[in-house]
Amino acid sequence: MNRPIQLGLRANAAQFTLLVAINALVGGMVGQQQTVLPLLATDVFGLTGYTFIFTYVAAFGVTKAIANYVAGTFSDRYGRRPVLLAGWLFAVPVPLLLIWAPNWGWVVAANVLLGINQGLTWSTTVVMKIDLVGPRQRGLAMGLNEAAGYGAVAVTSLVAGYLAEQYGLRPAPFLLGLCYTALALLLSGILVRETRGHALLDAGRHGARADGLHDHLHAELSNREILTQTSLKEPALSSASQAGLVNNLNFGLSWGLFPLLFATADLSVGQIGLLFALYPAVWGAGQLVTGALSDRIGRKHLITTGMATQAAALAVIALGDGFTVWAAGTALLGVGTAMVYPTLLAVIGDVAHPIWRGRAVGVYRVWRDLGYAVGAVVGGIVADALGLHAAVWATAAVSAVSAITVAVRMYETHQPVPAPQRRG
Template sequence: MPHPTPALPASLGPIRLGLRANLAQFVLLVAVNALVGGELGQERTVVPLLADQIFHLSAYTAALTYIVAFGATKAAANFFAGTLSDRFGRKPVLVAGWLVGVPVPLMLIWAPSWGWVVLANVLLGVNQGLAWSTTVIMKIDLVGPARRGLAMGLNEAAGYGAVAVTAMATGAIAAHSGLRPEPFFLGIAYAALGLGLSALAVRETRDHARAEAALHPAPRNPDRHGELTTGRIARLTSVGDKALSSASWAGMVNNLNDALAWGVFPLLYAAHGLSVARIGLLAALYPAVWGAGQLLTGWWSDHIGRKHLISAGMLLQAAAIGLVAVGTAFPVWAVAQVLLGAGTAMVYPTLLAVIGDVAHPAWRARAVGVYRLWRDGGFAVGALLAGALADAYGIITSIWAVAALTAAAGLVVAVRMYETHPRPATTPR
């Protein structure tokens, strides 16, 4: 049966929670997040090839420094996005994220050295951390508790669908016109449109979170509800609460293997003689299935719960990464990318829904920020780990190591996480 729309106190005026009640703003935020994803997608095919073919970086660790820079700055920006959006409002943080992102495609076009590419990815990390985190927080604000999984599925589907479309488009453009500058013209258009929509059309949603918080005046559990300091929230999300901390670990490993897919897989494909266009297609397959799959999996988690979907998704990712390691041709890698996308679709919106389930509306934005700090820190950890192992033992060894870590994360969720969705009759441990 559908959840009823919560009744809000009269003092909160016309504010209403729910997807249908806030459909226009929700759809606008979906479009904005697609543009955020497109800003990331402009790099997925072209930048690894820039490292190899333009800047001639022979060591994997050196070639992956741009992902380290991106992951570290995005992780930090995620943390501050939650805190700043609670203090100053969601919209100013979203606009600030787009302002920082505007120079990125221009720097990639004009970069005279690899250091410029790394610096561009510092700015890209801030852009993604502030803008993507804020669209997540704003959608959670708008929809309330009943459709949180669906909302996260739509948000992440839009973002990673745009990553896929842009990765494939830039690969096709690069195959026709070269690696620079034409593939990055898409990024210029995305940044201009995203900034314009965020500044002129998006409305503030912080009052929706306050409205939902007013429905929970009495703490159910002092460790999960009520006003907490940012430090206490960080500890709860990182280690204290079994669901929040398990989600944080799974999220970090998920993006650790995404760093592998972003930075190492294209180099593996190129070493086997694949064309730029075919590399672009493989780079697009994974986020395409990931993005489209979240339209189902977010909704599905609202009906069957979160825990088992996450655990199964991590194990499927591990199997897919192993298939990349044993493959030597396009058809096998294409199947692996489809499976990797399906596994990630099971995990990604569901982890965000876990944070929304457990965190009280009064401190939910900061919990999302802490979770995304850990999750996107996985980019930096993954790039460093994959690069070091590839340089020391070969690229296949690095892929198998990440597959093993991903399987371990799935088992941690299966053993440690409690079910967080309010519908299943499960008691938190």
């Protein structure tokens, strides 16, 4: 006998926890390669130009952005679970391509497939968690989701760096990805349940805001209208989209550039792995606090402060030239990102109607994950022309402008929802 659908974290604790675990595996697929691939580019394939080295980050970012849009559209049309399963099927060849790659083109191809995997799976787990918890604990849900994903990025980056140092750049680090993919397919295929029914229940209870905002965003919007509102017109949605793009511009730059910058100080592979893991580790752990905090104090000020903190952290990294200063800078960058990442997703959940929530999340994540490509290309061009430190300074300036934009344009989207009354 099927249990009645209920909204809330406690009522859906088992499925929510399962989806958190699956999203950790999604993050681990990125972490397996972040420390290793820049070193593989220089040491194995003899690449020297920064722009050329960053092609794999750009390929990943563009593909993931497109996959995000597909994930949002298909999850609203066909359901969340089929999209999640399809995403994991695209992950199967990724570690094998990286292990056997005879040239850099294979690495780029692997990152195209990885981008599809990440777009389909991460977008879908985000939407499914928003579906399950309802409006009252949206920030907490996104904090737990993103903490699991980026905590796994950090742990896997650290483990991959250790494996590379002990056993070589290939194949040991990429065996992690094979294990993650097998486990995720097993869990997604057997234990995950569809959550679109929860979204429909939420839609039935969806009421207008007391302040009149969002009244123009009625339940029936076309795909073009959702794209326009999320990208340009609606102040909170479009502010979140630009902040997300800049946030991942920073991440894309760090992915391709930080290992090379850190290597200029003659650090070991293990030390570089530790520095790189510190950023997503602080980011991941911090989201356990910041997601729930946004449910209490609101979204806007956390996002503004977070983008400003990222700008300051990048300035510290640009000024540094050794392990200690870079560790402080990457940790501060993680703090700023933790303030922003789950809170932006909560903003989308606050504003988007449950009927088109999946598509709004998809459009937001298109813009956010284009930041990978923008960071890789712009960072590579500036680094080639002016040096590695100049590329970091440029990104710090962009982050500061993003913080100002959010402060001026975004309104507070979170309205506290009273806890359900207990009977009896």
